[in-house]
Amino acid sequence: MNKKKIHSKIIILGSGPAGYTAGIYSARANLNPMIITGNIPGGQLMQTNMIENWPGDYNTLKGLDFIQRLKKHALKFNTRIINDHINSVNFDSRPFNLFSNNNHYTADAVIISTGALSRRLNINSESLFFGKGISTCAICDGFFYKNKTISVVGGGNTALEESLYLSNIVKKIHLIHRKEYFTAEKILIKKIMKKIYKKKIIFHKCFKVIKFLGNTKLSSIRIKSNLNKKIKNINVSGVFIAIGNDPNTKIFKNIINMKNGYIVIQKHSKKYLSQTNIPGVFAAGDVVYNSYRQAITAASSGCIAALDAEKYLESL
Numbered sequence: 001m002n003k004k005k006i007h008s009k010i011i012i013l014g015s016g017p018a019g020y021t022a023g024i025y026s027a028r029a030n031l032n033p034m035i036i037t038g039n040i041p042g043g044q045l046m047q048t049n050m051i052e053n054w055p056g057d058y059n060t061l062k063g064l065d066f067i068q069r070l071k072k073h074a075l076k077f078n079t080r081i082i083n084d085h086i087n088s089v090n091f092d093s094r095p096f097n098l099f100s101n102n103n104h105y106t107a108d109a110v111i112i113s114t115g116a117l118s119r120r121l122n123i124n125s126e127s128l129f130f131g132k133g134i135s136t137c138a139i140c141d142g143f144f145y146k147n148k149t150i151s152v153v154g155g156g157n158t159a160l161e162e163s164l165y166l167s168n169i170v171k172k173i174h175l176i177h178r179k180e181y182f183t184a185e186k187i188l189i190k191k192i193m194k195k196i197y198k199k200k201i202i203f204h205k206c207f208k209v210i211k212f213l214g215n216t217k218l219s220s221i222r223i224k225s226n227l228n229k230k231i232k233n234i235n236v237s238g239v240f241i242a243i244g245n246d247p248n249t250k251i252f253k254n255i256i257n258m259k260n261g262y263i264v265i266q267k268h269s270k271k272y273l274s275q276t277n278i279p280g281v282f283a284a285g286d287v288v289y290n291s292y293r294q295a296i297t298a299a300s301s302g303c304i305a306a307l308d309a310e311k312y313l314e315s316l
Contacts, residue, residue, distance in 0.1 A: 003104040008034035011107035016043030018113035018285025020070035021302035027077035042067035114248040116286040125212040133218025138162035148237040159242035274305040
């Protein structure tokens, strides 16, 4: 089947805060950008129930409403938005080539803002309560559980960092880990052990979550021992799943320089901070920054990528 060929001066992959911000800035620079949304238009924020930390918006925003506002802002400046998903790319020649099932796209510059997905436990009841008591971001949602009892699932750096952050907000934390020992850095373990000693954190080692329980909102979790099969129910107002993230970068493997799946950019470059190892290909948002995972940091990096791409195109 002959694929339809579509060219744009600049193509932006992804439709989260990074992608839409890159679209807004590129359009205002008269670059006539095209945003290709990907399989999950809006990204992780579409599953976020409340956003309270977007500067200037002191009223609570729903993730869906927030993404729609970004989309409308991009459309205001005539950004072309296409609901499609790129399966493969060829960055060896100019213009760059990007392929979906039905279309062949070409571009003089590309901004990759395909985001990342938080890992899930993949148990049946998990999807029922996601956004209704289950979260994957303590900084985003921790405030909603002030002085309440919650649970954190995991035993690596992410889980311990989130637990330490939440311990200053919530009443008590039940830390669930499937192994006997933490796999995090020693300095984090030392801090966590102090919290466990003070009984701010209750550590359930060699346990895994087997079910989430509640009516319209999460009210408890059921955990099972990996050692003796003992089952316990724990009453909690919320659960933070902290078992890592997977950046959406598989199609760029062996094409773009990456570390642990995250795209490496030229952060120390005097010219293009957001450029990858391939001139003309830039990256922004959660595909680059594993540590932050905030809408505002994604948006700011989308802005930087758009400004870098503009300078690059001017230099051609």
